[in-house]
Amino acid sequence: LKVLRTVEGCDPEQTVFSYKEIVRHFSKYILSKRDEIFDTRNQNVALVRNDPLGTAFNVSAFHRCQGRLLLDQQLICLSLTHLSAWSIATRIRGKEAVFMLDIPQEMKELVVRMMGPS
Numbered sequence: 001l002k003v004l005r006t007v008e009g010c011d012p013e014q015t016v017f018s019y020k021e022i023v024r025h026f027s028k029y030i031l032s033k034r035d036e037i038f039d040t041r042n043q044n045v046a047l048v049r050n051d052p053l054g055t056a057f058n059v060s061a062f063h064r065c066q067g068r069l070l071l072d073q074q075l076i077c078l079s080l081t082h083l084s085a086w087s088i089a090t091r092i093r094g095k096e097a098v099f100m101l102d103i104p105q106e107m108k109e110l111v112v113r114m115m116g117p118s
Contacts, residue, residue, distance in 0.1 A: 003029060003056050016078070019089050020116030026071055029053065081110065089114035 005012045007025045017025070030037070030046065030053075037053070039045040044064040048054030054061075057070045072090070077083035088111045092098060098111050 003052050006052070007032070018114045018116035019075075019086060020114075022071060022075070023068075024116075026067065030067075081107070082114075085110040085114055 001015070004010055004017070004022065004025045005014075007028045009028070010025050033051065033053075037046045037048055037051055039047050039061070045061055046053070046064075046067075047061045048057065049060035056074065059070070062070055075086070077086050085107055088098070088101070088103075088107075092101075092111070092115075095112050095115060098108050098115075101108065103111075
């Protein structure tokens with residue numbers, strides 16, 4: 001949360017984010033620090049030992065393909081309902097597909113909200 005709040009355009013008072021917002025802020029953060037954290041020998045590796053992101057993820061470096069997993073490990077869901085909806089929102093492609101699922105309408109709406117704006 002501390003790292004997200006440093007991203008330009010992020011509301012410093014916001015405590016609840018859609019998954020899409022989290023990924024967008026994470027991407028903005030990485031891009032804003034690209035000259036400082038990317039390994040010049042391998043642009044797919046972020047060297048974050050001396051960066052707040054390294055503290056947040058508890059790593060000194062990570063490969064590009066590990067970013068989402070590290071993000072997922074940091075998230076806290078508000079309830080089992082939110083956990084279930086979040087699980088769907090992070091795996092499904094497109095809002096249209098949500099409405100084809102055999103789940104309650106209330107859950108569909110929560111999943112769509114978690115997916116954020118299109």
